[in-house]
Amino acid sequence: MSGNTASSAIWTKSLGYKEAASGHQIEYLNPHLLRALQDAATAAKDDGVVFHVSSGWRSTAYQEQLQEDAIATYGSRAKASQWVAPPEKSAHVSGDAVDLDGYDTQAWLTKRGAGFGLCQVYENEPWHFELRTEAQQQGCPSMYADAAHDPRMK
């Protein structure tokens, strides 16, 4: 569990343009989440599954842009809040959430993620995972229907 050199190479980033512009998104994750992710990625690799991180840490400015885009897309702040948290509440801005692309990765984490403390949080976002260390003993907690139902967003 010590050192963080070799293991980081086994999962890759698939970044959109805006994500790349926000910079250092994986490196700024909570180090406990990052370690869990690396440990899970190492185990998944043995099963032939490679993790693709589509979003990790986000700057406040970038999260604001995502929120504005979502309001434009969904037509209201309330509807947008089911998909995008405001910057001051976002687990991405605090470095406590990671989005992972791909059905294989998501399916693997659904089966094995709890063993690493990695849990899907929202029923409508199969790509969004946060660290729940208690999950290693108890399994992942029940999911919220969407971000708008998350009491942390109140």
Ligand SMILES: [Zn+2]
């Ligand atoms: Zn997310």
